[in-house]
Amino acid sequence: MATSDWLAAFEKTAAAIGAWEPSSAATLSALDAVRIDFLGRNGRLTEVLKGLKDLPLEDRKLYGPKAQSARAELEGRIAARKAALESHRDLSLEKSGVDVTLPASPALRGRLHPVTLMMGEMTRVLGLMGYSLAEGPLVETDWHNFEALNIPAHHPARDAHDTFYLKDLPTLLRTHTSPVQVRTMEKTKPPLKIVCPGRAFRRDAVDASHSAVFYQMECLAVGHGITFADLKGTLEVFMRTLLGSSTRIRFRPSFFPFTEPSAEVDVSCLLCGGQGSGGGGKGCSACKQSGWVELLGAGVVNPAVFKLVGLDPEEWTGFAFGIGIERLAMMKYRIPDIRLFYENDLRFLDQFDEDIL
Ligand SMILES: [Zn+2]
Known part of the structure; x- marks a missing residue:
């Protein structure tokens, strides 16, 4: 260089x-x-x-x-x-005064609400059984919430569905997720299998087992030749998958305007295994020593409902069932009071995550 x-x-x-x-x-x-x-x-x-x-x-x-x-x-x-x-x-x-050698504080991680977890799990199981998700509005017309479900204005069944009416009648906060059935049947030609989870409202006084706002999940199957036996089989598979293979179910005759015949469905108590015993000789308190817990309502779709939504009841049959999501979560996780779900207390909410399902 x-x-x-x-x-x-x-x-x-x-x-x-x-x-x-x-x-x-x-x-x-x-x-x-x-x-x-x-x-x-x-x-x-x-x-x-x-x-x-x-x-x-x-x-x-x-x-x-x-x-x-x-x-x-x-x-x-x-x-x-x-x-x-x-x-x-x-x-x-x-x-x-900062000590840089101290370990960092763990980052707080949010988690899903137990109702959301329960609803997700139920929807997932029914999804595996071929049901697709359907949703509808919380503010409903009187037609979708009552009339089309065979509950006319004078019908005493409306007593159990007292709700919040909006100013411009006849709209109201839906009292169940069943109006989604009506909306689906109005616009979709069967055969169909849908699951409709969501919020519902009743003008109930709030106590340990009642809330004015709660979650429900409705299931509907419509097709050719669907019978009560299909309903029983479906509920049995659904409950066993959700709650464990030893779960048993039983049907008791009941009445709903939109199904005929109708049934209340009980499942064997998770806490005492259906024995009714336990609790230090006093018997199981969760099922009041009966071994059974009342869980949901179900039935074969009333032909009157098919007529109201414009389907031929001679051609189509189907079944439906509706289940309270909090009620199931309360039974599964032994939660004594429905109000705990809505108090936003982190000490309660922190106990739930995907792993416990
Ligand atoms: Zn029990």
């Missing part, structure tokens, strides 16, 4: 070093970047120093010391800045 070339490179680097303001390195890592830039293995000053060996002896003697002193000076400035940054860091930490 010609001495003049080397000299030009050296002067350029020396000028860059001279122009560097140590205070511009605000952190130790920024300072280290400067050190690597000039003094690293392929740093700018390192390259210049490597070039010295190619110069004639005379020039080496002349410029070598200059280059070495440039390096020493830069190293000195970097070391001084490093010390300043470190002492500053120590001081500020001491003053603030």
